[in-house]
Amino acid sequence: MIDTENLTRKFDNLIAVENLNLHIEKGEVFGFLGPNGAGKTTTIRMLACLITPTKGSAMVAGYNIIKDPLKVRQSAGILTENPSLYERLTAYENMDFFAQAYGINSITVRQSRIQELLEFFHLWERRNDRVGGFSKGMKQKLAIVRAIVHKPPVLFLDEPTAGLDPESAKEIRDMITKLSQHEKSTILLSTHHLEDAEKLCRRVLIMDKGRCLLVGTPDELRKKISTTPAIEVVLTKVTPEILAAIETNKKALEINQQGTRLLINVEDTHVATPEIVREIVEKKGQILSVNAVRPSLEDAYLKLVKGEEIS
Amino acid sequence: MNMDNAWLVFKKDWLEIKRNWQVLLPIIILPLIFSIVFPVIIMVSANAPMQETGTQDFQSLILNLPSDVQTQIAQMTPSQIGVYIMVLYFFAPFFLIIPIMASSVLGSDSFAGERERKTIEALLATPLSDSELFIGKILVSFIPSMIITVVSFSIFAAVVDIITFGMFNGMLLLPNVSYLVMVFGVAPVITLCSIGLTVIISSKVKGFKEAQQISVVLLLPVLGLVFAQISGLLILGPLVLVGLISIFAVADIIIFYAGIKIFQREEILSKQ
Secondary structure, three states, X not given: OEEEEEEEEEEOOEEEEEEEEEEEOOXXXXXXXXXXXXXXXXXHHHHOOOOOOOEEEEEEOOEEOOOOHHHHXXXXXXXXXXXXXXXXXXXXXXXXXXXXXXXXXXXXXXXXHHHHHHHHOOOHHHOOOEHHHOOHHHHHHXXXXXXXXXXXXXXXXXXXXXXXXXXXXXXXXXXXXXXXHHOOOEEEEEXXXXXXXXXXXXXXXXXXXXXXXXXXXXXXXXXXXXXXXXXXXXXXXXXXXXXXXXXXXXOEEEEEEEOOEXXXXXXXXXHHHHHHHHHHHHOOOOEEEEEEEOOOHHHHHHXXXXXXXXX | OOHHHHHHHHHHHHHHHHOOHHHHHHHHHHHXXXXXXXXXXXXXXXXXXXXXXHHHOOHHHHHOOOHHHHHHHHOOOXXXXXXXXXXXXXXXXXXXXXXXXXXXXXXXXXXXXXXXXXXXXXXXXXXXXXXXXXXXXXXXXXXXXXXXXXXXXXXXXXXXXXXXXXXXOXXXXXXXXXXXXXXXXXXXXXXXXXXXXXXXXXXXXXXXXXXXXXXXXXXXXXXXHHHHHHOXXXXXXHHHHHXXXXXXXXXXXXXXXXXXXXXXXXXXXXXX
């Protein structure tokens, strides 16, 4: 549904996006993850035909972004960095304008589509209110609804949860999940919120300084950056006997103590956990919890953008 | 280009403008002053005892008037001459200033205003073509500006006729051919020219105020016409007006063609 080939964009001497190659399947929710200035917005703007690439090309919904920009715009919906809503117009008037701009000329079709979407996302009651009076979260919701008014096969969401409080951010995430199920659109979303990427995306691309660092499912990314597995044990009290017992165990490669919390690096958590737990109990240790530590997507992300090596 | 799409942009912008007093007030106040305060000035001057020196102020203008008008004036009293000259010649060019002032406010708000309110990106992401966006933005400046001009001229004409009806023994001074040609012929072509340039400026600068400041410069040629007529250097008679229409019509075509050619979504977006 989206294919890019060496997609590059320079602004004077700054390379905002460099040789980006990616393939996004139909119906996939794909995430761009990266810090500010990573090139996420620039990539989305190129794919939405708002700016032209300096080099390379891309196909969106079967249309070339350089040769058929109007067709690409017709086939894509976009949530821009700002909601880009007309605040003096009502929610309905905003929707109506964009529905017509995207070529829905029949009044009946337009009305029923707007009603369907506003009802589905609980905005129908506020349809006649001016957008200027909406909360940030509601504006963001409306902006997303506006982006899908013409049933685009491809949807670009640029930082959909940026600047929202946790409750609104969750609402937007739920909305995107509903959207991918209800509309069956291919969704490309950019975010620097790892939670968004982890909860919403089937695959994630981590980018920094315009370059693609890694692409994969959140699980694959975790595996790729994972170093030694570890067990986290929390005790009521850590005694020297307990520490000595663990240190002598060959399966424990390294021990880090933080108060009553022990982080023990092992070769295999499945094999080492029962043995280490038994030794602690034998030394009269009282265990509060035991967890196998999985590196989070956050670890993967931080490791990559800080330029650490991938194992 | 699909004209329905340009019309769609117009309708959306017009809805917004109708609800924006910051934009609406300046374009209503000036015409109100022109159409009500000016006739009051005329009324005051008509009731003031007019001396021979009063008409001498208009001597250079009178000398440049067509001979039939001069013959007509010769039959009038000094008070009548003062009013006649003021109504038909002195204030006439001001009705070219109204649409230009209004369109400068509206035109400056077009792209620069959208950019300032951060609504431009979603608009540019729609499949509306460059020419549809450009023409739509021109329409939203042109139509209200012309409506305001015609309405203020109608009020001006009505007030003037009511005031001067008795003074000129039942003769209605307005509307006359020159005024009609000015309001319905010259004003639209000059306004279109000014709007075209203002919208181009608006797409190149960062904010609404910056666009407006630059576009006010476009008033200078019109002010030149005003002073030329007042001083008697150039009388805006039918022939001169037709000449102006032709010149500005050609300029309009060139500006529109250039405007669409240099319209760059990317440049508009990059000014954010």
